[in-house]
Amino acid sequence: xxxxxxxxxxxxxxxxxxxxxxxxxxxxxxxxxxxxxxxxxxxxxxxxxxxxxxxxxxxxxxxxxxxxxxxxxxxxxxxxxxxxxxxxxxxxxxxxxxxxxxxxxxxxxxxxxxxxxxxxxxxxxxxxxxxxxxxxxxxxxxxxxxxxxxxxxxxxxxxxxxxxxxxxxxxxxxxx
Numbered sequence: 001x002x003x004x005x006x007x008x009x010x011x012x013x014x015x016x017x018x019x020x021x022x023x024x025x026x027x028x029x030x031x032x033x034x035x036x037x038x039x040x041x042x043x044x045x046x047x048x049x050x051x052x053x054x055x056x057x058x059x060x061x062x063x064x065x066x067x068x069x070x071x072x073x074x075x076x077x078x079x080x081x082x083x084x085x086x087x088x089x090x091x092x093x094x095x096x097x098x099x100x101x102x103x104x105x106x107x108x109x110x111x112x113x114x115x116x117x118x119x120x121x122x123x124x125x126x127x128x129x130x131x132x133x134x135x136x137x138x139x140x141x142x143x144x145x146x147x148x149x150x151x152x153x154x155x156x157x158x159x160x161x162x163x164x165x166x167x168x169x170x171x172x173x174x175x176x
Contacts, residue, residue, distance in 0.1 A: 020045060020080040021064060023073060028055065029064040030082045037065045040125065042085035047075035054105065055082075070105060094118035 018032020030043060037043070037057050043065075045053040053076065055067040067082070091106040094116050101110035106124075108115050 016084045018043075018065070018082045018084065020076060020078055020082055022078070023076060026068060026073070027058070028067050028069060028073070028076065028082075029061065030067055031064050032082065033084070034060065034063060034065060036084050043067050044083045044085065045069065045076060046081040046083065047077075048080065049075050051075050090121035090123055092117040092119070092121050 016033055016036045018030040018037075020028055021031045022029040028045065030037075039057055039059065041057045043055040043057060045055055045067075047053065051074075053069050053071045053073070055069040057065050058068045059066045069076075093106075095118075096116050097118075100108055100112060100115065102115065103109050106115070
């Protein structure tokens with residue numbers, strides 16, 4: 001019942017929107033109700049051609065909000081509608097997500113179908129747990145020959161590296 005109540009509170013009742021007034025590189029300027037936007041707010045730009053572009057407010061210039069899109073800007077032009085998301089940016093993870101490949105927006109990209117929604121929402125931006133309270137990652141991974149060579153001075157193993165034709169990037173200030 002608690003999960004159902006949380007989902008009901010997530011439903012947006014009113015759409016607040018602005019309009020695209022300019023595009024500079026990858027940034028889009030949105031004019032509209034600045035009071036409804038804050039840094040980190042989610043905006044969805046409607047190109048009018050059945051394409052919605054999710055974006056995030058990254059700053060303000062004059063009386064406009066500057067947003068960074070999460071997708072390409074094809075089809076975006078002056079006057080496009082930019083809907084301001086009222087609900088907080090949340091994701092509902094589930095234990096069934098383990099082993100799946102998802103993108104930064106919580107969408108599956110592994111071709112195994114839709115992701116089931118979990119019972120309780122978690123914010124996209126959340127504080128990490130304190131380092132001392134986390135479990136250890138595990139033993140070090142053996143990455144092969146290079147992992148043995150890298151901690152040692154590069155000059156000593158230069159001949160071995162040439163034979164294997166492996167590239168090594170060394171800081172300009174490194175002493176060999």
